[in-house]
Amino acid sequence: MTKQQANWSPYDNNGGTCVAIAGANYCVIAADTRMSTGYSILTRDYSKICKLADKSVMASSGFQADVRALQKVLAARHLIYQHQHNKQMSCPAMAQLLSNTLYYKRFFPYYAFNVLGGLDNEGKGCVFTYDAVGSYERVGYSSQGSGSTLIMPFLDNQLKSPSPLLLPAKDAVTPLSEPEAIDLVKTCFASATERDIYTGDKLEIVVLNAAGIRSEYMELRKD
Amino acid sequence: MFRNQYDTDVTTWSPQGRLFQVEYAMEAVKQGSAAIGLRSKTHVVLASVNKAQSELSSHQKKIFKVDHHIGVAIAGLTADGRVLSRYMRSECINYSYTYESPLPVGRLVVQLADKAQVCTQRSWKRPYGVGLLVAGLDESGAHLYYNCPSGNYFEYQAFAIGSRSQAAKTYMERRFEGFVSSTREDLLKDALFALRETLQGEKLKSSICTVAVVGVGEEFHILDNETVQGLIDAFEIVGEETPAPEEAAPAADEPAAPDQGAPADEGAAPMDI
Numbered sequence: 001m002t003k004q005q006a007n008w009s010p011y012d013n014n015g016g017t018c019v020a021i022a023g024a025n026y027c028v029i030a031a032d033t034r035m036s037t038g039y040s041i042l043t044r045d046y047s048k049i050c051k052l053a054d055k056s057v058m059a060s061s062g063f064q065a066d067v068r069a070l071q072k073v074l075a076a077r078h079l080i081y082q083h084q085h086n087k088q089m090s091c092p093a094m095a096q097l098l099s100n101t102l103y104y105k106r107f108f109p110y111y112a113f114n115v116l117g118g119l120d121n122e123g124k125g126c127v128f129t130y131d132a133v134g135s136y137e138r139v140g141y142s143s144q145g146s147g148s149t150l151i152m153p154f155l156d157n158q159l160k161s162p163s164p165l166l167l168p169a170k171d172a173v174t175p176l177s178e179p180e181a182i183d184l185v186k187t188c189f190a191s192a193t194e195r196d197i198y199t200g201d202k203l204e205i206v207v208l209n210a211a212g213i214r215s216e217y218m219e220l221r222k223d
Numbered sequence: 224m225f226r227n228q229y230d231t232d233v234t235t236w237s238p239q240g241r242l243f244q245v246e247y248a249m250e251a252v253k254q255g256s257a258a259i260g261l262r263s264k265t266h267v268v269l270a271s272v273n274k275a276q277s278e279l280s281s282h283q284k285k286i287f288k289v290d291h292h293i294g295v296a297i298a299g300l301t302a303d304g305r306v307l308s309r310y311m312r313s314e315c316i317n318y319s320y321t322y323e324s325p326l327p328v329g330r331l332v333v334q335l336a337d338k339a340q341v342c343t344q345r346s347w348k349r350p351y352g353v354g355l356l357v358a359g360l361d362e363s364g365a366h367l368y369y370n371c372p373s374g375n376y377f378e379y380q381a382f383a384i385g386s387r388s389q390a391a392k393t394y395m396e397r398r399f400e401g402f403v404s405s406t407r408e409d410l411l412k413d414a415l416f417a418l419r420e421t422l423q424g425e426k427l428k429s430s431i432c433t434v435a436v437v438g439v440g441e442e443f444h445i446l447d448n449e450t451v452q453g454l455i456d457a458f459e460i461v462g463e464e465t466p467a468p469e470e471a472a473p474a475a476d477e478p479a480a481p482d483q484g485a486p487a488d489e490g491a492a493p494m495d496i
Contacts, residue, residue, distance in 0.1 A: 076316050083288070083312050 011063050011111045012037055015198030016048055017147030018059035019188055020117035021159065021181050022125030022140050022173045026209035029117040030185045031059040032147075032193070032220060034201040044201035044222065051213065053078055056094040056118040057206050061145030062132070063111035070110050073101055091118030095128040095136060102134030109133050113144040118208055125173050125208075140173050147192035147199040154188060178207065186218055193220045234346045244350060245343050248372035251352035252384055255298035257421040258285060259391050260356040261381035261414055262367040263405040266438030267358035269296040270414040272385070272421060273431050286435045286445055290315035292325045293359035294435050294443040298385035299372075300352035307351060311335065328359035328366045332376050340374030354384045360437050383417065390420035407438060412458045427455055 015036040020029045031048040034041060049059045050071045058074070060067040077097060081089050089097070095116055102110055109132045116128040129142035141159050143151040159174050174181065185205060193200045200223070205216040229235050230243035237243060256274035260267065273282035283301045287308040288294050293315065297304030314334055318326040335355065342348040350372040357368040369384065370376045380399045383391035394417045395402075402410065414434060419427045429451035437443035446454075 072320055076320050079316055080312070083309075 010108075011066075013062060013111070013146075014042070014064045015146045016061040017143060017145035017151065017189070017192055017196065017199045018048060018061050018113070018115045019143040019151060019155075019185055020059065020115045020127040020129075020141065021155075021176075021185060022117065022127040023176060023178060023181055024125065024173055025119075025123055026178045026181070026207060027057075027117040027119060027125035027127065028178070028181050028185055028205060028207050029057045029059050029115070030189065030203060030205040031061065031145075032189060032199045032201060032203055034199065035064060036198050039197075041201075047204055049204055049206050051206075052089075052094055052116075053091075053118075054088045054213075055208065056089065056091045056116060057208060057213070058098070058114055058116045059144075059206075060112045060114045062113045066110040067112045070101065070112050070114075074098065077101070090121050091116070091126050091128075092120055092138075094118070095126075095138070098128075098130065099134040099136045102130065102132065106133050113148075115142050115144050117206075119210075123210060143188070145199075147189075147196040150192045150195055151188045154191065155184075158184060178209065182207065182216070189218075189220060232346060233343055233348070233350060242343060242373075245373045248350035248352050249354075252299040252354035252372065253386060253388075255301070255353075255385045256285070257383060257385035257388050257391060257418065258296040258298045258354075258356055259381070259383040259388070259395075259414060259417050259421075260296060260358055260367045260369075260379070261395060261399075261402055261410060261417070262358070262365045262379075263407075263410050264403050265365060266405075266407045266410055266436060266441070267360065267365045267367050268410045268414040268434065268436050269294060269356060269358050270418045270432060270434045271296050271298075272418060273433055282431075286433050288435075288443050288445070289331075289357075289359075290319070290325060291442045292361060292437060293328055293331065293357065294437055294445075295358070296356040296435070298354050298356075298388075303351045303353040304355065307335065307338075307353065307355065310338065311357075325361060327361045327363070328357065328368065329361075329363075331359070332357055332368045332370060335370050336374050336376045339370065339372060342372075343374055356382060356384060358435075358437055358443070360439065365438070381417075383421070385421075387421040387423060390423070391417040394420045407436065407441075411436070411454055415455060415458060428452065429455060 016032050016034055018031040033045050035043045035046040048061060051057050052074050078089055098116060114130040118126055120126045126138055127142055128136050128138050130136045141155050189203045200220045203218040203220050207214050229237035233244035256272045258271040260269045269286055271285040275282040286296045289311045295308060314331060315326045339351055342350045355370040359366050367379050368376050369379055369382050380402055381395040418432055429448045434451050435445040
């Protein structure tokens, strides 16, 4: 008597890759714009990036229906916070909220692999990386999604800071300048697009710094 | 209205068909410090007088942002007002979440009125002791509503509530026909002038009033002190002295003599307006 298999799954994987890099006074968040299902492309122009607050931007890959639902919940919670505190949520506060929101559905998770980027209370770049149930950590850089296995080792090679056990303590944020970091992100995606079938079409880059927030786009291979 | 044997409970009718507890709740609104609202085709302005308990304390917040497109000014029991604002914010957020569009003002006002009505028909509750001037903008244009503790609501071109509000109402009654086509600046000027009427000679300064605006392309927000003081200075509104004539303000020449009309009618039940 074989175990009964599900004849239907509530989840689907829409693919895609997200990256974020924290700088001394900026943060770069990027994601491709391809949305897939199985071996087909649903659209070449879907944004995985969402601005949650003035200084918090989230990029999420995985099941985009769950991603959209998660974005809506966080937007509503942020509005409540603003009414109660008369100010925007800081990035570390949003990071904790995202973690709690994900864990809330521990037994029917959001199929979303998130990377949150922004500026902390001192104006320094910060990146938080998550798993599907809310385990999170502040890091200097991260990638999530179908191309993350290709991108992460490359970022480790380029950006990895010496061990935090060594003294004097070094910053997790990269010493790279903003244009250098953007260029690095473009390189990452160009490479990932070559070998990952779910990554491609177009790259959306969002840059957060003291001057505000801006978006940039770059074409990627469409095959 | 005097103490009588039908006013202990909100669920007791008087032989004349009145609910005294509800009427007493409306009295609470009249005791609060003044709040006024006026609207044009594209903007709505709310203004309130800040009355502080003593010189040592800060004043109570009377104007609340409910959503990007809706704000409310209250008069009466400010604690009740705060709770109702929280309810309104919650309703707006839930509607936005479900329909991804802003809650139409008329809908919110009806929900608020129904909530107030419940308190007039339960023996274990009391009516909310706060009047709300709800200002908002939606697809059908700019709106100003008044919600009272009885559960009634009315739409207005301009209205004032709270103590000495009759002076402001009289000022606005003479001008309201022009409001619909007013510019944002004229609307703000009229709001400040109307507010001044309720001060009875006290000098109008930004420290004793709060002004908020919502309009086409302009999210609901409370103007900061410098902006308000700038407007007061620009319109040359100062106490009882006749202000110096301005190029675009013939209204400035009118004397600020008390214009109060007859006191509120005691005979008819206030809810039957």
